[in-house]
Amino acid sequence: MDYPIKLTIDPTVALEANIQVKEQLKWLIGIGHISPGELLPSTNVLAAQLGLNRNTINWVYHHLQEEGIVSMHKGRGTLVLDNPQTDELRRSRMLMHELLERTIEEVRLKSINAEAFFTASLAYGLMQISEQTTARKLLFVECKEHDHPFYSNEIRRVTGAEVKTIFLEDIESSDTILTDALEFSAMVVTTLNHHDQVKRLLTGKEVKLCVIGAQVETSTFLEIARLVEGSPVTFVCLGKAGGQWMAKRVHEAGLHSIKPYAVGIHDHAQLLACLENSERTYASAAVYSKVRELAPDKVRRFPMLLEKSSETLLIDFSQPTK
Known part of the structure; x- marks a missing residue:
């Protein structure tokens, strides 16, 4: 500026x-x-x-x-x-x-x-x-490979609550992170990807758990459907698991004609190779700007939306106890 x-x-x-x-x-x-x-x-x-x-x-x-x-x-x-x-x-x-x-x-x-x-x-x-008799604070548990900023921002937008994010990778490496985080809030939100894992971690603890999910804008599926059969398409997120989630959503939409590849933003060598060899690359919001700098003509944003049912769950879940 x-x-x-x-x-x-x-x-x-x-x-x-x-x-x-x-x-x-x-x-x-x-x-x-x-x-x-x-x-x-x-x-x-x-x-x-x-x-x-x-x-x-x-x-x-x-x-x-x-x-x-x-x-x-x-x-x-x-x-x-x-x-x-x-x-x-x-x-x-x-x-x-x-x-x-x-x-x-x-x-x-x-x-x-x-x-x-x-x-x-x-x-x-x-x-x-x-x-309000109950403070509006929510604890969000997610892994580092999925687009956790999207979810935390959506939770904040829908509930208006203060949101603290902790990662499963950190919980697994420490005996105190989860216990300390539950002092911030005993109301926990996680995603469908990690529901079972988080539920096990919370066994025996007096907490409330809300599970949310995301969907993909239909326009993205229509774009992919127009690609030539057999086209290599790369999906990029914070980690490879996030890219795999993106590719899975496309497969579940009935689009089986592409050759999908998943890669994390920090695997620079593989990312460059995928960008070079792919017909199209879709990047989650968390990494879109960085990926687009590498190949502006090939990269599209992978637009996620919080499911309407998840919005309703979050609103009910975050209401203060009278």
């Missing part, structure tokens, strides 16, 4: 500086002032502009990356992604923007002090949250 972005840090506001920066960046992306494909300022530049420590901006960028909104590339910068997470941010922030613009106009017409109004609004919101 060649021009400075306009952010404000107010030490009198009851939000830490890192949260102020992160939320303002999400607003700028959400209402289109920063577009997908643009680079955010370097951590040094933004820290100097705002008079903050570089580590504070690093924290902001890492959290935006965890939310799936940006990708960080050492030596190249922080890129705003063009993916479902950014689309959802833009959709939600545009709705908020319209509502806030109307509210601000009403405040002005009624000659209400804007700062006092929004301070009071924050207090009122905190009162509403305090009426």
